[in-house]
Amino acid sequence: MIYIKFQDLSEEKQEELFQVSREHVIHLFGESIQKYVDExxxxxxxxxxxxxxxxxxxxxxxxxx
Known part of the structure; x- marks a missing residue:
């Protein structure tokens, strides 16, 4: 669960959430996506x-x- 203050939906916070999600995706699916890209x-x-x-x-x- 991710806790966010309602008033803290700034652009910086959104970018932070994108970065966390990007790292999570790379951790989970990075190898399979790289394999697909290579093919x-x-x-x-x-x-x-x-x-x-x-x-x-x-x-x-x-x-x-």
Whole structure:
């Protein structure tokens, strides 16, 4: 679970959440995505970014108001 203060949805906080999600995706799926990229020639960063956004929807957020 990720705890966020409601008033702290600044651009910096959003970037921090993106970075956490990106690292999580690379940890979980980095090798399989790299293998897919090697086989197909797809863009690694684009695939990671797409999975990063999807991954954010799997987190449980708690907002303290």
């Amino acid at each position: 197909t020639g797809a863009d690694y960063n684009k695939l990671i970014d797409e999975e990063m956004i999807k991954n954010l929807y799997t987190y449980n957020f708690v907002f303290n108001i």
